[in-house]
Amino acid sequence: LRGLSECIFCKIVRGEADAYIVYRGHGVTAFLDKFPVSKGHLLVVPDEHYESIHDTPLAKACRVWAVASAIAKYYRVKLGAPGVNLLTNSGSYAGQVIFHFHVHVIPRWGPMRGFFAGRHSLTEEEAREVMGMLEGVGSFVEEELAREGCT
Ligand SMILES: [Zn+2]
Numbered sequence: 001l002r003g004l005s006e007c008i009f010c011k012i013v014r015g016e017a018d019a020y021i022v023y024r025g026h027g028v029t030a031f032l033d034k035f036p037v038s039k040g041h042l043l044v045v046p047d048e049h050y051e052s053i054h055d056t057p058l059a060k061a062c063r064v065w066a067v068a069s070a071i072a073k074y075y076r077v078k079l080g081a082p083g084v085n086l087l088t089n090s091g092s093y094a095g096q097v098i099f100h101f102h103v104h105v106i107p108r109w110g111p112m113r114g115f116f117a118g119r120h121s122l123t124e125e126e127a128r129e130v131m132g133m134l135e136g137v138g139s140f141v142e143e144e145l146a147r148e149g150c151t
Helices: 008-014 058-078 124-133 137-148
Strands: 021-025 028-032 042-046 083-087 103-108
Touching (some): 008 028, 008 042, 021 058, 028 124, 042 058, 058 137
Antiparallel strands (some): 021 028, 028 042
């Protein structure tokens, strides 16, 4: 295992690595995936370092899932995405690449051709467009969690 100082997600949480931050709160950070499979593909992570879902305390995992669920709802209800995937990978055999627990939120704007079909490098232009789409997501997440989220 590499030290936490080397973990890219820890660096993003600490503000030491660049990312488009979508939401911060409740000990959770959400930011755009650098290699999205769809427009708006983002990751939700706990601010503390846990390798995967298998060693994340349940209360913390619950908050991560609550934020991910609220963002998924934002995509469907507010932005009209006809589908959204929520996904976490535990272990390299399951496709985990970054060993800091994270939940993928992947809005689907049309029929899925294959899970990773369309994967590409995030451009600044696309990131700006998505950040614009997500302008109201922070307050939406806060409202959702206040009403029925894990605390
Ligand atoms: Zn980390």
